[in-house]
Amino acid sequence: MSTTTPHTHESEDHPESLPGGAGTAVRPPRLIHNEATTEIPVHLLFRDEPAPAPEVRRPAVVNRRQGTGEQPRLGRPAPVRRRPELRPDPELQERPARVLPGAAGVLAGLGGVAGCLATSWWAGVLPSLAGDALGLPVHPGAGLGAAQWAAYAGAGTLGLFGFGGLARGRTGRAWVLGLFGRYRGTVRRTGLLWMNPLLRRRRADVRLRHWRSGAVPAADANGVSLRVVVLVVWRVRDTARALLGIEEHETYLRECVEAALARVPVELPGGARSGADAAGDALTRLVAADVAPVGVEVFSVQPVRVEYAPEVAAAMHRRRIAALDAQQRATMLSSVVDSVEDTVTRLTTRGLVELDDYERKVLVRDLTVAFCSARAEPA
Structure with a gap:
């Protein structure tokens, strides 16, 4: 008499067992039968928590791999370097003495x-x-x-x-x-x-004081070397920090002005007035923030003289003259064209002359030569 084992996961219409008598081992049924499955990557079934990776710069979002169903992973954000704040000694704060x-x-x-x-x-x-x-x-x-x-x-x-x-x-x-x-x-x-x-x-x-610097190296928005003379209006606000918190507060103020000029582009006097004002405001803000922890109050840092550095002065002077000359020529040419157009238009609209295309071109050429010669003559 053969012995059969019930199968809970097997379909009853297709039983599978090995022929044999009693004591014959029965092959376990298949768990998935007649199913079309896709391949499941092994790394998704046995994936553990990722180990801490070494400090390597990588993008903020890592693209998911195609065909795996893996979601995008967020990378470690790059550390932001902040400027350290100057924190003065809390005991060095001005207070009135007993007299x-x-x-x-x-x-x-x-x-x-x-x-x-x-x-x-x-x-x-x-x-x-x-x-x-x-x-x-x-x-x-x-x-x-x-x-x-x-x-x-x-x-x-x-x-x-x-x-x-x-x-x-x-x-x-x-x-x-x-x-x-x-x-x-x-x-x-x-x-x-x-x-x-x-x-x-x-x-x-503690009086309101001003300091006129010497020629300090600087640069404009294009990186051209300049020499700038600035006027600084300042005073000592906290005497304890100015005299005891730092060795020489006046020397420190000069160094802060030079550092600010190295970071802020300065425009030449011939540039836009708004650019010069913006440079002065930026210099005032930077220097005031740097010297505030040592008890110094800065009211204004304004460039009073700006000139090219000696090594680039000759080349920039020639470039500036060429630019002015080109601008003057363009202005003169526009004026001549407007004058010629106005003259030809008046002659034809009033019926003084009747011109075909060739005659119009000749007249325009002659008028242009005449007007340019008149403007080129020295006064």
Whole structure:
């Protein structure tokens, strides 16, 4: 008796089994029967996550391969290089310093002088003539002992601190104060002031200033070498950053102007006025952004003189003369043609002459020669 195994995936109309008795192995049925299939790429069936590729420049979108049904893959975007921002030290920010009116220093100095005189009278070292002149009674004195020396030291210190801390504040100038290398504030007040004499003072000019540069290398929109003289209007806005945040803020300003001229094309004076204004605005914007972190405020950077570089001046001068000459010739030719056309039109429309094509051509030629000769003659 033969044994058959049920097949769930096989059609009952076409059973397939090997003939044989009991114990005969039965061949498993085919899973797909009488079906027309296409070839499935193996790399799509067993594709894992892609391994991290080395840093190689590739397009943003990779084209899909034909016949595989693979969707377009997005590539790694190219890194964007950004200009690093200048971040100044947050501690270097201008703040007002503590000062006293000058009267306090004067009083302290006079008090020290008075203390020294009183100590001298106490010790008996003040001459009798000086005592009579000052109206002090003659005192035999107790001599120079420890108490007298201590009184001298106190009075002298008071006088030195009083007179040594006096300073005069002027309009447009500021004092930058520091103690043992630490910034202690800025004084912008005017008049007689008293500051701690132990503080180091550095004077800063905060007035509106202008700087006229020398001949700085530059280029126009076509890359022709130029020499440009610019006028920079600026001032110190933050004294702490200008004097302590950088070694020389004026030198840094000059370097920023030269760097801006290397990036901005400059037009010659004979060019369009709008181009010159655009160059000045671009220079002002670039220089102001570069020097702002060091406490300098730039109001205007304008080219005041633009000329060709010495190595290209002769060639560009000849080219410019040739261009002007060609422009003048084109203008003169247009004027002559208009004059000839107007003359011939008036003669024919008013019926003064009747011309055929040949006669019209001859008349136009003669009038053109006559007008060109008249315009070419020197005045």
